[in-house]
Amino acid sequence: MTSTEQGRHKYDQLADKYEEIFPYVADVGRLLVDHARPAAGARVLDVGAGRGAVARAALAAGCDVTAVDASAGMVARMAMDFPDIVARQMDAGGLDFPDGSFDLVTAGFVMQVLPDPDVALAEFRRVLAPGGTLALSLEKQTVGRLRWLFELAGEFFGVPVPGDDEESSGAMTSRRLNALIEQAGFTDLATDSVEMPVPLAGPEALWDWLRPRGLTDAVGRLPAEQAEQFHIRFLAGAEHMRTAGGISLDFRATLHVASRP
Numbered sequence: 001m002t003s004t005e006q007g008r009h010k011y012d013q014l015a016d017k018y019e020e021i022f023p024y025v026a027d028v029g030r031l032l033v034d035h036a037r038p039a040a041g042a043r044v045l046d047v048g049a050g051r052g053a054v055a056r057a058a059l060a061a062g063c064d065v066t067a068v069d070a071s072a073g074m075v076a077r078m079a080m081d082f083p084d085i086v087a088r089q090m091d092a093g094g095l096d097f098p099d100g101s102f103d104l105v106t107a108g109f110v111m112q113v114l115p116d117p118d119v120a121l122a123e124f125r126r127v128l129a130p131g132g133t134l135a136l137s138l139e140k141q142t143v144g145r146l147r148w149l150f151e152l153a154g155e156f157f158g159v160p161v162p163g164d165d166e167e168s169s170g171a172m173t174s175r176r177l178n179a180l181i182e183q184a185g186f187t188d189l190a191t192d193s194v195e196m197p198v199p200l201a202g203p204e205a206l207w208d209w210l211r212p213r214g215l216t217d218a219v220g221r222l223p224a225e226q227a228e229q230f231h232i233r234f235l236a237g238a239e240h241m242r243t244a245g246g247i248s249l250d251f252r253a254t255l256h257v258a259s260r261p
């Protein structure tokens, strides 16, 4: 399987539970459309639409919405849930629409999963009409008070512990995304931040929150004794976090809005 096929397969598997696992995407989708301020009747293309977090906000704003995604599972689910949205399976790097077809192109939490974000941005610019708007959101990776958990995961699963300096990580950051947006020829770029704390009651609640988000799979690959050790150390670390100010996951995102000259 190529990395593109693996990515597609991952999202096909996630389609039916995606918004239950990541409930904040709906709020960010609404905020992104608020920031882009499309007129009623505007032609909107939502790329990497997933279950339609951004697309349905545009629909609610009275827009004429087309939504595309590389995952057939996501497209099927979106088409079933929102019959008023034109849903098509398509790659962000090769949009099957004529030049200047849309007034607003959106992509919520997509730029960081694309192998060639610059190719996608050139496509977004091409399908936008002159004077059109681009609106993107990007999750901001933060370690913060969860450093103990990243270190524990590093020890048991061999994954690198991210540094606090996002820019040195090589990941897509808001600064890198802004540079790409400008290189693609967009103007009037504005960036805004969104913070959504997810408070959790205690160590078990943190365990339950993380289980569908990859923890069950990762722990399932450990030998039984190590899995038990991990669980014990996890609960101890989470209890320490609880007594040292509470368990809250600080979900952060940036919104990037620009114009196509």
Ligand SMILES: C[S@@+](CC[C@H](N)C(=O)[O-])C[C@H]1O[C@@H](n2cnc3c(N)ncnc32)[C@H](O)[C@@H]1O
Binding pocket: 007, 008, 011, 025, 026, 029, 047, 048, 049, 050, 051, 052, 053, 054, 068, 069, 070, 071, 074, 090, 091, 092, 093, 107, 108, 109, 110, 113, 114
């Ligand atoms: C993190 S999800 C975001 C979904 C949605 N926009 C939201 O805000 O909830 C990323 C989405 O991008 C899609 N995707 C990944 N690579 C893609 C590509 N090359 N072209 C189009 N969509 C892609 C995935 O299938 C997935 O639905």
